[in-house]
Amino acid sequence: MSAALIKNLQAWREAGWLRRLDPAFAAFLQELEPGAPPALLLAAALLSHLEGRGHSCLDLAHLLQDAEDLLSWPAEAMTALQAQLAELPPSLADWLGQLSGSALVEIRAEREAANTPLVLRGSRLYLRRYWVYEQRVARQVLGRCELGAEALDQTALRQRLDLLFPPSAVFDWQKFACAVALRGRFAVITGGPGTGKTYTAARLLALLFALDRRPQHLRVGLAAPTGKAAARLKQSIAAALMDIPAGFDCGLPRPELAQALGAARTLHSLLGARPDTRKLRADAATPLALDVLIVDEASMIHLEMMAGLLEALPPTARVIFLGDKDQLASVEAGAVLGDLCSEAQAGAYSAETAAFALATTGRALPPEYQLPPLLAPKPLSQQTVMLRESRRFGGPIGQLALAANRGDGKAAAALLKQGAADLLWLDAPGPPQVLQLAERGRAGAPGGYRVYLELLRQGPATPDRAGFEAWACAVIQAFERFRLLCAVREGEWGAQGLNAAVEGALIQQGLLSKNGEWYAGRPVMVTRNDTGLGVFNGDIGIVLKPFGEGGLRAFFLDGSSLRSVSVSRLADVETAFAMTVHKSQGSEFEHTVLVLPDKASHVMSRELVYTGITRARSAFTLVTGWAPGFAWALGRRTRRASGLLDLLGG
Numbered sequence: 001m002s003a004a005l006i007k008n009l010q011a012w013r014e015a016g017w018l019r020r021l022d023p024a025f026a027a028f029l030q031e032l033e034p035g036a037p038p039a040l041l042l043a044a045a046l047l048s049h050l051e052g053r054g055h056s057c058l059d060l061a062h063l064l065q066d067a068e069d070l071l072s073w074p075a076e077a078m079t080a081l082q083a084q085l086a087e088l089p090p091s092l093a094d095w096l097g098q099l100s101g102s103a104l105v106e107i108r109a110e111r112e113a114a115n116t117p118l119v120l121r122g123s124r125l126y127l128r129r130y131w132v133y134e135q136r137v138a139r140q141v142l143g144r145c146e147l148g149a150e151a152l153d154q155t156a157l158r159q160r161l162d163l164l165f166p167p168s169a170v171f172d173w174q175k176f177a178c179a180v181a182l183r184g185r186f187a188v189i190t191g192g193p194g195t196g197k198t199y200t201a202a203r204l205l206a207l208l209f210a211l212d213r214r215p216q217h218l219r220v221g222l223a224a225p226t227g228k229a230a231a232r233l234k235q236s237i238a239a240a241l242m243d244i245p246a247g248f249d250c251g252l253p254r255p256e257l258a259q260a261l262g263a264a265r266t267l268h269s270l271l272g273a274r275p276d277t278r279k280l281r282a283d284a285a286t287p288l289a290l291d292v293l294i295v296d297e298a299s300m301i302h303l304e305m306m307a308g309l310l311e312a313l314p315p316t317a318r319v320i321f322l323g324d325k326d327q328l329a330s331v332e333a334g335a336v337l338g339d340l341c342s343e344a345q346a347g348a349y350s351a352e353t354a355a356f357a358l359a360t361t362g363r364a365l366p367p368e369y370q371l372p373p374l375l376a377p378k379p380l381s382q383q384t385v386m387l388r389e390s391r392r393f394g395g396p397i398g399q400l401a402l403a404a405n406r407g408d409g410k411a412a413a414a415l416l417k418q419g420a421a422d423l424l425w426l427d428a429p430g431p432p433q434v435l436q437l438a439e440r441g442r443a444g445a446p447g448g449y450r451v452y453l454e455l456l457r458q459g460p461a462t463p464d465r466a467g468f469e470a471w472a473c474a475v476i477q478a479f480e481r482f483r484l485l486c487a488v489r490e491g492e493w494g495a496q497g498l499n500a501a502v503e504g505a506l507i508q509q510g511l512l513s514k515n516g517e518w519y520a521g522r523p524v525m526v527t528r529n530d531t532g533l534g535v536f537n538g539d540i541g542i543v544l545k546p547f548g549e550g551g552l553r554a555f556f557l558d559g560s561s562l563r564s565v566s567v568s569r570l571a572d573v574e575t576a577f578a579m580t581v582h583k584s585q586g587s588e589f590e591h592t593v594l595v596l597p598d599k600a601s602h603v604m605s606r607e608l609v610y611t612g613i614t615r616a617r618s619a620f621t622l623v624t625g626w627a628p629g630f631a632w633a634l635g636r637r638t639r640r641a642s643g644l645l646d647l648l649g650g
């Protein structure tokens, strides 16, 4: 029966329902244990498949109760799976019994050094690696939360907080977030776009310097998962620091303070990730030389990275995560920020936290955010604050983002169709409509790639290096104002198909000329970190002929600083007229076009649509090849299986 099962798994791979790795993993386990029960082999293949879709584990109870909900496979695949399941034990207890009897599965020992490939906890089956990461993250988070309040002079803190956040009639969540981050070694500040996460982090930094006895020695790091997000964090923090009232004594002169923060780095570069190994240069034995670390865009941090990051921080260091819990999780396994923020909306604060809020902010925490007296407060929830008021996103895009985040497809569609210039719903029978939009944009909204291509054609205003650099910056900035985002990667509605089609259309219009893979004006996105070259996954640049001699180079803009890399050295890049929503995280564009395909796909979800919408600064266009797809996507929440929530609940 096992041989027949492996054969079936291979057929499912050929049909495109599984990856090559998935049946190979099941076959490998069968080689290790020829008598392994078929239920175990099927579970292993599905576990491997789900890991590729971002789950940390396979919940066998979910599989047996509602496989369709778990997998969202096409009908034909579901029929095949159900037929296979019908040949296996019907009850969860039997599955657990069979799996527990295998030497491939560890069920009890808490030892991380055991070497079974699989770990079973309750009804959750893990690849060992992910089980270990969850344990590490939970241990670190709880340990850091429980370090608790150091000797904090609440009166001194209150005085300073009042200077930074003038007393207001309502409870000030930003002020509270600063106080919470100051009382512990771990804090999460979550909130939608423009709710003032960076503004709060900058004031928190000012407070940390102000309250430190030796501010000149305070070692602060800024980091984010991508280069672009890191550059944006640095810029926003620098701007927000300038905004701090001149009378506030930060302990250091402002320019020195900005200098003390140094550059913002990608997490990969901060931790010393290397392409050929999973091992990070920074770890518990060689920790980061930091007292404070602020990490932005935390929704993009995957489980493995989070485990590595927390372990590389000295136990005494303070870490503050900023991010939007409702955005898409990382491409890799885990939904760590979502798990960390499970009670952020509700608050779930203890009486002790409420007393702390009153003492430090001067306002009582609204009672609806406090936990009823008989319930046990979770330590992590006491160190988590959600910012609730958007300062930038009041208009139609903000309303659309809120409706999408609630899953209200009707209200969201009505906003898109109401005729405001900022928003547009475009039904497209095929990609040609998208190509027209990509070239010319639309009335009432900035962009269309014609704008940057015309700048490209005009060339520098003056024939010197300064003229070239100003022009290169202007070309990149014009490109960055507009972007096509796709839900899927493959197919004519996906990023790959649209990239080729947009490129072809721009060539046909005489806006681009191409002879070979590399050409002036090609926008490229880096797909793999290369610390040697100084390029990181997600960096976007434009290929240009450099000033003076030499072949084509890709130019990247970090804030206001321009850097370039010879195209001959760039191995891992993709054309970037269209990119997936996943890859767009951490970026914003004046006009964002979200392209939904002409049929359902398991990647379409509320989080994907919300993330796409919140990439738009001033205009948003939805293009859909299948009109019901928008509401369908908003009705689907991404639920990634993980045991982290349970582990953090203690």
Ligand SMILES: Nc1ncnc2c1ncn2[C@@H]1O[C@H](COP(=O)(O)OP(=O)(O)OP(=O)(O)O)[C@@H](O)[C@H]1O
Binding pocket: 174, 191, 192, 193, 194, 195, 196, 197, 198, 199, 200, 236, 391, 392
């Ligand atoms: N308390 C405040 N008073 C006045 N302006 C504020 C306040 N908080 C935030 N802002 C302003 O609102 C805007 C958005 O703030 P900020 O960039 O910090 O939000 P964010 O949550 O970090 O946004 P993003 O999601 O883009 O990272 C900024 O212009 C900031 O200066």
